[in-house]
């Protein structure tokens with residue numbers, strides 16, 4: 001049921017609000033959540049954005065849900081320090097560019113050939129045009145041809161080499177940024193101010209391409225444009241120093257205009273980057289949830305949200321495109337104006353001091369002098385346009401981890417699976433309440449312990465602490481009597497496997513998903529099949545069109561819920577970790593699928609230490625000990641007492657009945 005009422009459109013700072021009531025049907029629970037849909041200000045760091053008087057809201061406003069439950073708003077700008085000083089942008093990309101010095105030098109050498117050919121061409125063309133005879137054409141024609149060809153070939157290779165350097169530098173930057181993103185703590189991606197994956201994806205793809213354009217423009221300016229500028233200036237000085245000085249007055253005039261417009265372009269570009277990143281973040285959140293959208297008849301609501309974000313982007317892009325189109329026109333006006341004055345002036349000033357050939361040569365040199373000045377302007381604009389992209393890209397790499405691997409951390413080759421939580425207290429942030437409060441738990445090697453408790457009680461948090469995705473505020477966790485803070489992170493996570501509640505499968509084949517741990521090595525097909533048989537998955541896999549080589553679609557979307565769960569269990573078995581955390585899915589399965597999954601879980605329990613976050617009574621009964629986690633405290637329950645509990649007690653313990 002949806003009731004949407006959109007009010008207010010155009011006034012500055014007007015808040016457009018509507019209310020939306022949706023019924024969310026989640027597994028066996030029916031939650032009725034009242035959502036209020038409204039536009040709230042979206043802050044652009046360091047931007048002085050004005051409100052836009054448009055029919056649709058300005059980019060200052062951003063559509064969000066407000067609900068009693070914590071539906072996460074899209075967040076394209078959260079968690080980043082303020083933009084760094086523009087001057088730092090160049091120093092950030094410098095090391096990556098310098099490491100590709102070979103194509104840069106090759107490109108610059110080609111530019112030397114290109115400029116040399118041009119400086120030889122100009123006087124020859126000037127003399128030919130002022131004194132054209134068949135004999136002269138015959139004698140000088142082939143020389144001209146050679147220089148023209150040399151310039152064309154050299155210019156081609158100059159651009160090819162410089163693009164190679166720019167794209168290689170951006171490849172390095174991308175790899176570096178992505179590796180740093182992978183190293184970031186989980187808190188960067190989740191929680192109220194977590195950064196959306198769409199925003200990160202946009203930075204690493206589209207914005208990195210903008211950085212490539214900037215690097216190319218800079219490389220193409222530093223030597224080629226300056227070379228051409230010097231060569232042409234030298235020629236002009238040789239012909240007429242007086243006229244050359246007058247021409248030089250044009251340069252600061254152009255530089256001032258270009259600098260002013262470039263600064264404006266930088267501000268506009270920053271907003272444009274943010275608006276497209278927000279749109280990308282939105283799409284990355286909504287499209288994977290398309291089933292939910294359709295099931296809730298939310299197409300209209302999502303289409304409205306999309307339109308607003310797309311409109312903001314259109315507005316910002318158009319502004320940027322207009323500015324980019326305007327700059328060359330203004331430069332051209334100054335250029336042609338100056339040229340006209342110079343042509344007229346040269347006739348007066350020269351007073352016959354140089355001939356027609358010299359005059360044509362001077363004017364042609366001036367034309368080719370203005371070209372690199374325009375090039376410098378263009379490069380400056382590219383830099384101003386690329387700065388926000390460089391800043392946003394490198395923002396991803398700047399962080400200080402709270403979960404730090406100690407220098408003397410040990411690698412454990414084998415663990416028996418003895419786990420102790422000693423006096424663990426934890427909260428997600430200083431200003432948040434304690435989720436776990438002086439909690440103690442000892443799971444013996446090979447034992448299966450079930451953890452139950454109300455939703456939000458902290459069960460998944462406990463699992464995250466065991467994987468060291470967060471560190472406790474106080475207390476310690478021991479694996480085989482080694483404090484996990486003294487175990488190497490890769491070693492710890494190799495020995496602790498996780499089957500999470502939200503089953504994560506990737507596009508690819510069944511075998512690749514089961515053998516995920518060996519994805520870049522060699523997947524052991526025998527182990528894959530053994531794991532699949534143990535997890536009761538082999539039977540259905542063999543009915544798929546290409547068996548283990550069948551592609552399962554994005555996020556395993558071609559499989560049923562039960563099949564996905566069994567595949568995830570098979571993957572955990574393949575990993576061969578001694579300790580397994582099994583966050584049981586709450587979603588309903590038919591009784592046969594449920595039985596198959598339960599049998600698979602039972603197989604897991606046979607020879608692993610298992611911490612199962614249980615939601616079903618049947619799973620609880622498979623465990624040797626059962627603990628209730630409530631209000632940050634742990635309490636051991638008697639299984640037989642639990643069996644005899646009434647419906648309300650079981651539901652309040654977080655069990656799905």
Ligand SMILES: Nc1ncnc2c1ncn2[C@@H]1O[C@H](COP(=O)(O)OP(=O)(O)OP(=O)(O)O)[C@@H](O)[C@H]1O
Pocket residue numbers: 187190191192428435453454455456457458459460461462654
């Ligand atoms: N990244 C986070 N940042 C801030 N708070 C969080 C974060 N993750 C979880 N929380 C909060 O911590 C509390 C415990 O969450 P947790 O996911 O551990 O509960 P749970 O017992 O596993 O719940 P469920 O059974 O519903 O999965 C909740 O109040 C939740 O809102």
